[in-house]
Amino acid sequence: MSAPGGRAASAPLMGRAAEPSLFDLSEPGRLSASFRTSGLPEWSLADLVPEEFRATEPVQLPEVAERDLVAHFTRLTHRQYSVDLGSYPLGSCTMKYNPKSCDAAASMPGFADVHPASPPSMIQGWLEVLVELEEALCAITGMAAATLQPAAGAAGELTGLMLMRAYHDHGGERRTRIIIPDTSHGTNPASVALAGYEITTVGTNERGSVDLRHLREVLGPDVAGMMLTNPNTLGLFEEEIVEVAAAVHDAGGLMYYDGANLNAILGVVRPGDMGFDIVHMNVHKTFATPHGGGGPGAGPVAVREGLKEFLPGPRPVRLLSGSFGFETPAHSIGRLHSWHGNALVLLRAWAYLRLNGADGLRSVSDVAVLNANWLKERLRGVYDAAYDRPVMHECVLSAEALQKETGLRALDVAKRLLELGFHAPTVYFPLIVHEALMIEPTETESPQTVAALAEALEQIANEARAAGSATDAKAAPRTTPVGRVDEARAARHLIATYDQRDDGAQG
Amino acid sequence: MNAPFVPHTDAEIGEMLGFLGLSSLDELFSVIPEAIRLAGGLDLPDHWSEADLRDRLEELAAANMPVGRHLVCFAGAGAYDHEIPAVVRSLASRSEFVTAYTPYQPEVAQGVLQALFEYQTMIARLTGLEIANASLYDGAAALVEGVNMAVAAAGHSTVLCSDGVNPRWRRQLQTFSKGPGLEIVHVPLADGVTDWGSGAAAAAGRVGAVVVATPNFLGCLEDISAARRTADRLGARLVVVFDPVAAGVLKTPGSLGADIVVGEGQALGTPLSFGGPYLGLFACRLADVRRLPGRLVGETLDVEGRPAYVSTLRTREQDIRRERATSNVCSNQTLMAVTAAIQLGWLGTTGLVEVATRSARAARYCRESLLALDGVESAADAPVLREFALRTPLQADTVIDRMLEEGFLAGTVVEEGFIGTHYAGSLLVATTERRTRTEIDSFVAAFDKAVR
Known part of the structure; x- marks a missing residue:
């Protein structure tokens, strides 16, 4: 493993000047757009729109030539890190390589140019994809049925919580509390609040797992359910998951699986067999649909048999005739999406699942877990593991000791790593770990790249220890399009549009 | 390895396991109780080649009828x-935009951040309001967020919603109203436009949000000033569902008194896509920016004093404020927002x-x-x-x-x-x-x- 790994520090850039805004490049009267020759009567706007509705002045948009439009946005892409450029070990985000053949599927006109209100006879191919995807997701999670409507993980969480409410309401019970561990993702408590539930937080024990004793104390007849990620956000498998689920079920609650970390367990263990009742998946993590700089994603939610009747509708189904149609479950919680979910994202996930298959998915998890454990062991003595036991698909390290010794903070490690050709890991999460570095290499990074990442992380720590200070790292990054960004200034003096700029703001 | 996108050779796997003191991949999972482990593997077919996948995709695509010359x-x-246009498809499919994550490290995310800043500017101008966020899932999701923001700001939980709003969006609003405990009162149409003088509108009390769409679902142009007067009479915020294409020729909702403007941005460069992913447009007044849902990009300076962009007012967001966040949204539709900025740049x-x-x-x-x-x-x-x-x-x-x-x-x-x-x-x-x-x-x- 001595071959050079996939550092992105070789990426060529033309310099570190700022890119002007598209509004700065605008010249009144310049035009890129052109339209079909219509042959229609050339009625004026005054003929078409009554005066009381009509704008007196057009909205000002940038006026640029197509050549300049291309140059501007291409230069912006040269100021942007991406999975295609290099390793992206953001813990909890599963930034694996996104296969190009899945993108190609999503650009086929037979999928991309279909109107969502088309009658079922015209969309049999689409419905078959969605039904097969639902079946595959159920096979992976050990569930009975799934909705594909939620547009992202957080929407999936809210869906799951609404399903819990519908289930308890249907049983004539009014339950008001949801239990979440103190290691949970921020979307969990935010979704719980939006669903109209109160939150009870359960602690983490000395092994980094849910504190079962504490859980039993806080359970009661008013608990609607518990949300849990497994492996949890410390990258650790909840060893007592069967006991946790049994305790929640005994109290009449439901178990919700946050699928953010599903990449660790494909074909190894299914959430259904762990005792979960509701599962959301982030297809933009586990099933490699590209994240688009922040979205789109898709957050399908799968449920046990007894919850199927509450799923959102209308949902694609296989009809007795062998063709495909829509059906709304008897006690459906309603509609969660204007149409059928983020269909082109779901198509990519379907393609990814076919390309990997049962054998490939198991290998995905095998190697994701292997890479994370190798990295954790390789960095032993450099950074401290938050909990020193075998991890699953990611490891949480702490820079706390280094920070005390040299002043090197997790943030400095992150920024210095950018200079060395890697995206930073997730930092300061989970909240219960001081100076946390949450690193998820994923299975698509070669042993050489993981080794190079480890080397870079070691180099950063060694530099600080040798100097007895973190001065060098605190000046990082110096090779990126901009240096450290003044976030406080952005919040204090808000400029969120070009029109809010003024001379003072630029000074 | 049987996985097409896993680079490891068997020899490398053996070496890495050796480093960990393990003799098989299975041992990596020894912490998982035996009783719940999946015996026999997943009930799915084994992996396909890319060529097999393409063949199957072509069969399935042939069972759809896309719009075009023949339809x-x-x-x-x-x-x-x-x-x-080709230029929008080409730029929007560049892998730096497509395969980037949320811009958590602004120093290496200036491309997406600047494109979003330009997008925010364009949407703010189209709506006639000062602030636009960096996108939500789609128009319906933007409506739900807009109503939540309006009722939180007004302090009342009844929502007066015009029947001219897209009925599927109204259904979605109904679905999401149970958690926050909203009461939705529907205001009927007369001659295709909202009848604000109807009994339903007159009887409603404790109204936090008035919602109207223009053009509405039936295509009719609505009198936003009448909706504004209703909102004023009730002490409510006015949420207007607008259309970014119609915005090319209509007075802006902001200039007619909208407090919050939401809309569907699919028309700005996104294919029909069987309904998604689309683009949720969201704008509000500067005074309400601390209640804004979703991400917001701001301009600032780097350590050397150069202009730089960054996600800002982050304390509104779920990963920091958790249960007190203004919204649970995390992933949004950034790629569609970038696409819209390119499309609007092409249109001018x-x-x-x-x-x-x-x-x-x-x-x-x-x-x-x-x-x-x-x-x-x-x-x-x-x-x-x-x-x-x-x-x-x-x-x-x-x-x-x-x-x-x-x-x-x-x-x-x-x-x-x-x-x-x-x-x-x-x-x-x-x-x-x-x-x-x-x-x-x-x-x-x-x-x-x-x-x-």
């Missing part, structure tokens, strides 16, 4: 067949006016031609822009089925959300700047046969 699109209802000031004007010309020509047919009547007489509702002698779904055989997607049936109203069963037809006189003439000729 000319006259359907809208929230999803429109507007021009998407006059291009957007052209799209709206040409769409309106096609609608007027098509509507007048159809109304000249025997038995075809207007379902709503208020002024329209690029979409309109008709009553047909035969049931609208039969007309749609017959028109499919003639190579037209004739529109959508107005039903869900309108049952029991005068509009139920009417046919909703939309035209964009892509419809030509030849297409419309053929459409009308086929329609004449299909309705009898």
